[in-house]
Amino acid sequence: MTKFLQTLMDGTAVGSLYALIALGYTMVYGILRFINFAHSDVFMLGAWFSYEVAKIMGWTGQDQSHPVWASAFVIVAVMVACGTLGFVIERGAYRPLRSAPRINVLITAIGVSLFLENSGQLPFLLGTQPQRMPTLMPEHALFAVAGVSVRAVDLLVIGISFALMALLEWIIYGTKLGLAMRAVSYDTKVAALMGIPVDRVISMTFVVGSALAAAAGFLYATKYPGINQPAHPTWVLLGLKAFVAAVVGGIGNLRGAMAGGLMIGLVELFGAAYLSPHLRDVYVFTLLILVLLFRPEGLLGKATIEKV
Amino acid sequence: MLRLNDLHVHYGAVHALQGVELEVNQGEIVTLIGSNGAGKSTTLRAISGMLRPSRGTIDFEGKPIAGLAPHVVVGLGIAHSPEGRGVFANLTVEENLQVGAYTRSDKAGIAEDMKKVYGLFPRLEERRRQLAGTLSGGEQQMLAMGRALLARPRLLLLDEPSLGLAPQIVKVIFQIIRDINALGTTILLVEQNAHKALEVANRGYVIEVGKIVLADDAKVLAASDEVRKAYLGG
Ligand SMILES: Nc1ncnc2c1ncn2[C@@H]1O[C@H](COP(=O)(O)OP(=O)(O)OP(=O)(O)O)[C@@H](O)[C@H]1O
Ligand SMILES: [Mg+2]
Numbered sequence: 001m002t003k004f005l006q007t008l009m010d011g012t013a014v015g016s017l018y019a020l021i022a023l024g025y026t027m028v029y030g031i032l033r034f035i036n037f038a039h040s041d042v043f044m045l046g047a048w049f050s051y052e053v054a055k056i057m058g059w060t061g062q063d064q065s066h067p068v069w070a071s072a073f074v075i076v077a078v079m080v081a082c083g084t085l086g087f088v089i090e091r092g093a094y095r096p097l098r099s100a101p102r103i104n105v106l107i108t109a110i111g112v113s114l115f116l117e118n119s120g121q122l123p124f125l126l127g128t129q130p131q132r133m134p135t136l137m138p139e140h141a142l143f144a145v146a147g148v149s150v151r152a153v154d155l156l157v158i159g160i161s162f163a164l165m166a167l168l169e170w171i172i173y174g175t176k177l178g179l180a181m182r183a184v185s186y187d188t189k190v191a192a193l194m195g196i197p198v199d200r201v202i203s204m205t206f207v208v209g210s211a212l213a214a215a216a217g218f219l220y221a222t223k224y225p226g227i228n229q230p231a232h233p234t235w236v237l238l239g240l241k242a243f244v245a246a247v248v249g250g251i252g253n254l255r256g257a258m259a260g261g262l263m264i265g266l267v268e269l270f271g272a273a274y275l276s277p278h279l280r281d282v283y284v285f286t287l288l289i290l291v292l293l294f295r296p297e298g299l300l301g302k303a304t305i306e307k308v
Numbered sequence: 309m310l311r312l313n314d315l316h317v318h319y320g321a322v323h324a325l326q327g328v329e330l331e332v333n334q335g336e337i338v339t340l341i342g343s344n345g346a347g348k349s350t351t352l353r354a355i356s357g358m359l360r361p362s363r364g365t366i367d368f369e370g371k372p373i374a375g376l377a378p379h380v381v382v383g384l385g386i387a388h389s390p391e392g393r394g395v396f397a398n399l400t401v402e403e404n405l406q407v408g409a410y411t412r413s414d415k416a417g418i419a420e421d422m423k424k425v426y427g428l429f430p431r432l433e434e435r436r437r438q439l440a441g442t443l444s445g446g447e448q449q450m451l452a453m454g455r456a457l458l459a460r461p462r463l464l465l466l467d468e469p470s471l472g473l474a475p476q477i478v479k480v481i482f483q484i485i486r487d488i489n490a491l492g493t494t495i496l497l498v499e500q501n502a503h504k505a506l507e508v509a510n511r512g513y514v515i516e517v518g519k520i521v522l523a524d525d526a527k528v529l530a531a532s533d534e535v536r537k538a539y540l541g542g
Contacts (some may be wrong), residue, residue: 176406176410179399179403179406179407179410180407180410182396182398182399182403183396183399183407185398186396186397186398186399187394187396189358189394190390190394190396191396191407192358192377192378192379193356193358193378193382193388193390193394194382194407194408194410194455194459195378195379195382195383195410195411195459196379196407196410197377197379
C-alpha cells in the first residue's frame with residue numbers, strides 16, 4: 001500500500017510535468033502542423049534559468065532559509081523569460097518560413113534545438129557543468145498517509161501544474177485569444193478573413209506554450225535538484241516523453257496532452273516500481289507503439305484527414 | 309462606395325484578373341456572374357485582402373485599400389463570406405458568430421447584432437451551442453452569412469451562397485439577402501445561379517476569363533440575349 005501510494009504520487013507529479021510540456025507541442029502542432037523540436041530546450045532553459053535567477057537573487061543555500069515567496073518569484077521570472085524566448089524563436093526562425101514546405105520548418109526546428117543546447121554550454125553562458133538547484137520549497141514532510149510522507153514540494157509540483165492547466169483551459173475556452181487560437185488552428189485563411197491577426201495569435205501560442213514549459217522546468221529542478229548541463233541527453237529524452245504524451249493523447253488536442261502526460265508519468269513510474277526500474281523508457285515507448293497500432297489518432301484525438 | 313480600377317491579379321503564372329473595372333454604390337445589391345474559373349472569387353479575395361493585386365486600385369469610401377491585410381479591411385467595414393462557407397467546424401455556432409465580431413469591442417453592439425442575426429436565422433439560435441461541423445449545408449451557409457454580418461459591415465461580399473443547396477433553401481437564402489440589404493447593408497454578390505442573382509440585384513456585371521464583358525441594370529442583363537444564352541440556359 002505504501003509503495004503504491006508513493007508511486008501514485010510520484011507518477012502524478014512527473015506526469016503533470018510531462019503534461020505541461022506536452023501542451024506546448026500540441027498547441028504549436030494544432031496551429032502550424034509541425035513539431036517544434038526546440039520545445040524541449042525551452043523546458044531545459046526553464047530549469048536552468050530557475051537556477052540562474054535564484055543565484056542572482058542570492059538564494060543559493062540548500063538550507064531552506066529563503067523567503068517564502070522565492071518560488072513564486074522564480075517561476076514568474078522564468079515563465080516571462082522563456083515566453084519571450086518562444087516569441088523570439090517563432091519570430092526569427094519559423095515565421096520567415098511560413099510559406100515554405102513543412103520539411104524546411106522541421107529542419108529549422110532541429111537547428112534551433114541544437115543551437116540552444118550547444119550555445120547554452122558556452123563557458124560565459126550556462127557552462128558545461130551540472131549544477132544544483134537551491135532548495136526554495138520546504139522539503140520536510142507535511143503529513144503522512146499510510147506510511148507515505150507527503151512533502152510540501154510534492155504537493156506544490158502537482159498543485160502548480162494543475163493550476164496552470166486550469167489557467168490554460170480558461171485561456172483557450174474562455175477568452176477572445178483562445179477563441180482566435182481555435183479558429184486559426186482550424187482554418188488560418190478564413191480566420192484572417194474574419195479579422196483575426198493570425199501572426200500575432202501564432203506568436204501568442206509560442207509565448208504561452210514556452211511559459212508552460214518554463215514552469216515545468218522550474219518544477220522539475222525543484223523536485224530533482226541536480227540540473228544537468230544544457231546539451232545532456234536527459235533533456236531530449238524528457239522532451240521526447242512529453243512529445244509521446246502529446247501523441248498518445250491525440251496531437252493537437254489540449255485535454256489529450258494533459259491526459260497523455262499523466263498517463264505517461266504513471267506508466268513510467270509504476271513500471272519502474274513494480275516491474276524493473278531499468279526499463280522506464282521501454283514502458284513509455286511501448287505505450288506509444290500500442291496507441292499508434294490500435295488508436296493512431298490518439299486517445300482523445302479525432303481521426304482527421306491530414307490537411308494540405 | 310467601392311470602385312475597382314484596372315485590377316490585375318496573378319496566381320504565380322496564372323493571370324486570373326486582367327483589368328477588372330467594377331463599381332458598387334451605397335445601398336445597392338450588385339451581382340458578379342460568370343462561369344467556372346472566370347475570376348469571381350478572385351475578385352472578392354482581392355477586395356478583402358486575401359490576395360494582393362499585381363496592378364490597379366481598389367477604393368473603398370474614397371480610400372485606397374488594395375494590398376491591406378484582411379484584418380484591416382474588416383475593420384474598415386467590409387466583410388467577406390467566402391466560397392465554400394468556411395465555417396469553423398470545431399467551434400460552436402455562437403463561437404463562430406463571435407469570431408465574426410473579432411475586430412469589434414463594443415459588447416452591447418455585438419449582443420444587439422447577435423440578436424439581429426438570430427432574428428434573420430432562427431435556426432441558428434436553436435443550434436447555438438452545437439458544433440458548427442454538425443450543421444446541414446444550408447445552416448452552414450446561414451452561419452457563414454451571419455458571421456460576416458457580425459462584423460457590422462457596410463459592404464458585404466457573398467461568394468456563391470446558393471452553392472450546393474436545395475431549391476427550397478436557396479429561396480430562403482435569397483430572401484435573406486434582400487432582408488440584409490433592406491436593413492442597410494450594401495452587397496456584392498457572386499453567383500453561378502445567374503437567374504436568381506439577377507432577380508435580387510439592382511445591377512450586374514458579367515466576367516469572362518478575368519475581364520468584365522458586360523455591365524448593366526440587372527433587369528436589362530436578364531433580358532439580354534448574350535446573358536440568356538450563356539448563363540440562363542436559353
Ligand atoms: N490558388 C490558385 N492558384 C492558381 N490558380 C488559381 C488559384 N485560384 C484560382 N486560380 C485560377 O484563377 C482563375 C479564376 O479563379 P476563381 O476562383 O476566381 O474563379 P471563379 O470565377 O470564382 O470560379 P468558380 O465559379 O468555379 O468558383 C481560374 O483560372 C483558376 O484556375
Ligand atoms: Mg469561385
